[in-house]
Structure formats: structure tokens, C-alpha cells
Amino acid sequence: MADEIGIAGNRVRSFVERVEQLESEIAELNEQKKEVFAEAKGEGFDVKILKEIIKIRKQDKDERDEHETLLDVYLRAMETAEPEAEPMKEAA
Amino acid sequence: MADEIGIAGNRVRSFVERVEQLESEIAELNEQKKEVFAEAKGEGFDVKILKEIIKIRKQDKDERDEHETLLDVYLRAMETAEPEAEPMKEAA
Amino acid sequence: MADEIGIAGNRVRSFVERVEQLESEIAELNEQKKEVFAEAKGEGFDVKILKEIIKIRKQDKDERDEHETLLDVYLRAMETAEPEAEPMKEAA
Amino acid sequence: MADEIGIAGNRVRSFVERVEQLESEIAELNEQKKEVFAEAKGEGFDVKILKEIIKIRKQDKDERDEHETLLDVYLRAMETAEPEAEPMKEAA
Numbered sequence: 228m229a230d231e232i233g234i235a236g237n238r239v240r241s242f243v244e245r246v247e248q249l250e251s252e253i254a255e256l257n258e259q260k261k262e263v264f265a266e267a268k269g270e271g272f273d274v275k276i277l278k279e280i281i282k283i284r285k286q287d288k289d290e291r292d293e294h295e296t297l298l299d300v301y302l303r304a305m306e307t308a309e310p311e312a313e314p315m316k317e318a319a
Numbered sequence: 320m321a322d323e324i325g326i327a328g329n330r331v332r333s334f335v336e337r338v339e340q341l342e343s344e345i346a347e348l349n350e351q352k353k354e355v356f357a358e359a360k361g362e363g364f365d366v367k368i369l370k371e372i373i374k375i376r377k378q379d380k381d382e383r384d385e386h387e388t389l390l391d392v393y394l395r396a397m398e399t400a401e402p403e404a405e406p407m408k409e410a411a
Numbered sequence: 412m413a414d415e416i417g418i419a420g421n422r423v424r425s426f427v428e429r430v431e432q433l434e435s436e437i438a439e440l441n442e443q444k445k446e447v448f449a450e451a452k453g454e455g456f457d458v459k460i461l462k463e464i465i466k467i468r469k470q471d472k473d474e475r476d477e478h479e480t481l482l483d484v485y486l487r488a489m490e491t492a493e494p495e496a497e498p499m500k501e502a503a
Numbered sequence: 504m505a506d507e508i509g510i511a512g513n514r515v516r517s518f519v520e521r522v523e524q525l526e527s528e529i530a531e532l533n534e535q536k537k538e539v540f541a542e543a544k545g546e547g548f549d550v551k552i553l554k555e556i557i558k559i560r561k562q563d564k565d566e567r568d569e570h571e572t573l574l575d576v577y578l579r580a581m582e583t584a585e586p587e588a589e590p591m592k593e594a595a
Contacts, residue, residue: 326577327584335581395512396512400511400513400516
């Protein structure tokens with residue numbers, strides 16, 4: 228039932244409470260994620276490396292290989308290139 | 320069973336897969352959050368306002384009131400204050 | 412002059428170095444920003460309030476007033492609304 | 504000169520305006536950064552690769568090599584490891 232200017236307060240509350248519920252479940256899962264990484268760290272694993280593996284596994288293998296290859300090409304080209312000729316200074 | 324340099328590959332895989340499982344559940348809940356906001360938008364509600372309400376409800380009421388009061392004080396003080404006297408230019 | 416597979420290494424280096432130069436200037440300015448806030452804090456000002464004033468001044472005044480009004484309307488509607496009737500449980 | 508409750512409005516304005524000035528300079532430099540990348544893209548360079556080169560050059564070379572080596576070790580260990588034995592189901 229909308230209040231005097233037509234905002235259905237109960238619908239507002241329902242949307243707000245549904246999102247709050249989902250956010251609390253997300254917070255709980257993020258907590259569990261932290262615990263997994265803490266457990267791994269406790270066993271001596273490098274958490275940064277674990278996170279990178281998870282990131283890599285989300286990428287398409289071919290795309291990743293192509294990216295790495297192109298990166299190498301750019302790095303080598305850059306390292307072996309002659310410095311750019313300085314733009315000619317206008318005669319004073 | 321660790322490989323030749325002592326990294327227990329199965330433990331790595333277990334940690335990676337547990338995090339991936341948690342991340343897919345988080346992604347699913349985020350998807351549901353989007354759907355709630357899409358439903359609210361479909362009913363004509365202002366999603367930015369709903370998000371601000373959710374943010375406000377996470378804050379301590381007194382802290383928020385204090386913040387708002389101090390903000391008003393600063394804004395009024397700034398608007399009513401004389402411009403700062405220009406630092407005296409050293410005699411040339 | 413491009414290397415064997417056509418990447419002009421000197422152009423790569425030029426782009427990289429130009430961005431690096433800009434990024435170092437940006438980092439310097441961010442450092443100065445930190446110093447201004449540290450100075451304000453030293454004089455007893457509330458830095459969170461100063462940041463909110465800066466954020467507010469970027470917003471269009473009318474848009475901000477409209478947003479605040481709508482937020483109040485939503486909050487009041489929500490607080491005064493009857494709880495939503497529970498969906499009827501299907502007869503067991 | 505502080506207003507009735509002791510907030511020196513002109514000092515507030517001075518801090519706000521100094522930060523606003525720095526932020527507008529930062530915005531200008533970010534704009535120039537975008538232009539450099541747009542120019543590079545226009546010449547057919549892969550902007551994502553350029554950004555990764557800039558990121559790499561910020562890292563300590565040895566640290567980066569060590570990271571890459573460890574990443575390979577983890578990936579190989581994971582790929583070659585036996586699946587973890589399923590925890591024994593308690594007798595029903």
C-alpha cells in the first residue's frame with residue numbers, strides 16, 4: 228500500500244531485506260574463502276601464487292598463450308630497438 | 320605426495336578447487352542481487368536510492384547523525400567564511 | 412625500425428616511457444593531496460568530512476537535493492509501511 | 504576566523520580548494536595518459552600488452568622471476584599430482 232506520494236514502502240523494505248540477505252550470504256562465503264587461504268598459508272603455501280593460478284584457470288588457454296607470446300615480442304622489440312631519434316630542435 | 324621439489328600438488332589443487340567452488344557460489348548470489356535490483360527497477364523504483372538505504376542501514380545510526388551534523392557545520396562555516404587574506408607578497 | 416616480426420620497439424618504448432612519466436607526475440600530485448589532508452588533520456579537521464564536501468561540490472546541486480528528498484521519501488515509506496503479507500503457504 | 508562553533512570556514516575552504524586544484528591536475532594527466540594509449544592503439548599496438556609492460560617494469564626483476572618460477576612449479580605439481588584420496592565415508 229503506497230504512502231501519500233505513491234511509494235510502496237513494503238516493496239522498498241522487501242527489496243532492501245532480500246539484498247541484505249544475499250549480501251550476508253556473500254559475506255559468509257568470502258569469510259570461508261579467507262579461511263581456505265589462511266589454511267593454505269598455514270601449510271606453507273604461497274597465497275599470491277594460488278590466487279594467480281585461480282585467475283589463470285579463468286582465462287582461455289589459447290588467449291593466455293597468445294598474450295604471453297605477444298608480451299615477449301614487445302619486450303624483446305623494446306629492449307633491442309634503437310632509441311628514437313630526438314626531434315630536430317628548431318634553429319634558434 | 321609432494322613432487323620432486325616438495326610441493327604437494329594435490330593440496331594445491333584442493334585449495335584451488337575449494338576457492339573456485341566458493342567463488343562460483345558468490346557469483347551466483349551476485350547474479351541474484353542483480354535480479355532483485357532489476358525487478359525493483361522494473362517496478363519503477365530508483366535503484367541508486369535502494370543501494371543508499373542498504374548502505375545507511377549498515378551504519379551506526381548515531382555515527383551517521385553526527386556525521387551529517389558535522390557536514391552541515393563545515394558547509395555552513397565554509398560558505399559564510401571571509402576569503403583567506405592573500406599571503407603578503409615580499410616587497411620586490 | 413621494426414624488428415623481425417614488425418614491432419617497432421622504439422615506438423613501444425616511447426609509449427611506455429611517456430605513460431611512465433605521466434604516472435610519476437600523477438603519483439607526485441597524489442602525494443601532495445595526502446599532505447593537504449595530513450595538514451588538515453593536524454589542524455584538527457575531520458578529513459572524512461572534507462572528502463565528502465569535495466564529492467558534494469562535484470555533484471549538480473539540484474540533482475543532489477532531488478536525491479536527498481527521494482531518499483527521505485523512501486526511508487519514511489519503508490518505516491511506516493505495513494509488513495508484506497506472507498505468501499499463502501500451499502495447502503500441505 | 505572561526506564561526507560560532509569554532510570551525511574556521513576559510514581554512515575548510517582553503518583545504519577543499521587546494522585538493523580540488525590537485526584533482527583537476529590529476530584528471531588532466533589521466534586524460535593525457537588516455538591519449539597516449541589511444542595514439543598507440545591508432546598505430547596498431549596492443550594497449551593491454553603496453554599496460555602489462557608498464558606494470559612489469561614497476562616490479563623488482565628478481566622478485567618477478569622468482570614469482571614466475573614458483574608459479575610454474577605449483578602449476579606442474581598440481582597437474583601431475585594424484586587426486587586427493589576421498590575422506591573415508593563413516594560406515595552407514
